[in-house]
Amino acid sequence: MSAKSTLTDERTSLSELRRLIASFVKERDWTKFHAPKNLAMALACEAAELMEHFLWVESEASREVVLDEKKRAAIVEEVADVAICLLNLCNVVGIDLSSAVEGKLADARAKYPVHLVRGKSLKYDEYG
């Protein structure tokens, strides 16, 4: 990573990150390129770049990949790219990410009651 970090998850709000990304985009006059379609595709591309670090690695070995200093640095960069694309998409479309996540977690709680799925990796239509 090129810049020394000054932000941490402990001290940084989502809205602060969203403002930083919006400023970055506005300063460069890139808003005109950021149609929702392009941002969704960019998000998928960045997610693929993240997945590439684990491609052909067995599940257990993937836990070791993130411990390798050089690989971890590259993974951190891709995670940041994914987050930037997602938050930029939220900015452009006007999605409140916290509210969206809260809603999906409520749906998931209803679909996956703890007493039925704890410790199991079944899909919601496979238990019961």
Ligand SMILES: [Mg+2]
């Ligand atoms: Mg990338």
